[in-house]
Amino acid sequence: MTLFDVLDATWPAAASHMAGGFRIREGRGGGSRVSSASLEVPFAEADIDSAAAAHRALGQPPKFIVRPGEEALDAALAVRGYEPFDPVTIYTAPLAALADNVPPVTAFAHWPPLAITREVWDSCGIGPSRQAVAERAPAPKVAILGRRQDRAAGAAFIAIHGGTAMLHGLVVLPAFQRMGLAAAIMAEATRWAKAEGAETLALVVTRANGPANALYTGMGMQPTSHYHYRREASE
Template identity: 55%
Template sequence: MSVDPAILAEVMEATWPPAARQACGPFMLRDGRGGGKRVSAATVEGPWTAGDLVRAEAAMDAPLFLIRAGDEVLDAALAERGYRSIDPVTAYAAPVDALAGDGPARMTTFPHWPPMQIARALWADAGIGPARLAVMERAEGAKAVILGRANDRASGVAFVACHGRHAMLHALEVIPALRRQGSAQNILRAAAIWAKGEGADTLSVVVTVANAPARALYAAMGMVEVGAYHYRQR
């Protein structure tokens, strides 16, 4: 399958939104309030000049740019200005029907909203604290936490939200001691079923290229690469 890059960017922004956005000429600046690079990076939205870039840099306390397909000239210009390329990311997607399969095993997943305390604790143990939970709170469309269980205990957690007919999964975490027991697969299947119930026909996820186990999981579940981006940081 394929997903239009513009649609993918729109879905990511809607389901994992910054606290504020501000145009600076052709650049869109974001205030993530500690919610991570995705909600804090600037993007270019149209033709730009060297002066536009200088003004965008000056408007940010810690200049950070998200580079997508088609941004090759900006990528090269930032490299020349001393920015390093960090955290290359791959986007995966699959139809919800294919991803759901026969559904998760019984009593292994619990969709809910707002996040239960156990879900918050699992995220906190993985380094996902209040600032990222605030990102989830800001998402305006249908959304849910998927809590996973394995061996009679909470095993993992993820956040999923919808934008139109597309859903995106974020912040998937599984307790290290309970990995390789099917919890992540069950969470993904439950997320697909939930998304279908909200009218979505596609589920996507973004993951760093360095996260080989997650990429292998998504590929094994039939998700295909539909996009990529990276950051430039001074």
């Protein structure tokens, strides 16, 4: 099992289909991760056209995830004019090494998500289509609501697959940022995952998100892998 297997299991596409040597994820508006094509067999350049056609048949633009060791795919997509975007780092840490002391009345785990949790996600760009991805994930899973100044101020989603707890959708409302709420949500995620018997915490974050990268490295999480996407260049 790889971290990419954990990603697929804890943030699942609505459906997937094989086209040539690529797995085509049907995202239904859930974002890049659940609407990308991934290489599942040894690379053959002709399969790119099959994958692109399958994407279009689903009504979504062709988009490919490029993982470590897939340099030939990356080069072939570049030659065809596919532009790179959203380079991502995958962080992991043993749960035993992470703090789980949650300040009182700052973060709590629950499922299904409360209406106020959904409102926080909505306000931060995680709308119904992305929330539907969390609904599809199998248990064990949980939403986390973060509070500051007696208000709902942050949210996250976490699910477990194969002993690894993967965090998704961590957001803090702009008015409550830099108040330690993200760290409190992470502590609650750690507490819940330990209680569920997970051994590792993992998450993904874009390299451009400096504050998030600083938070995770400050917690003791380590960059373990990476990937990026390629899509057809905009006209």
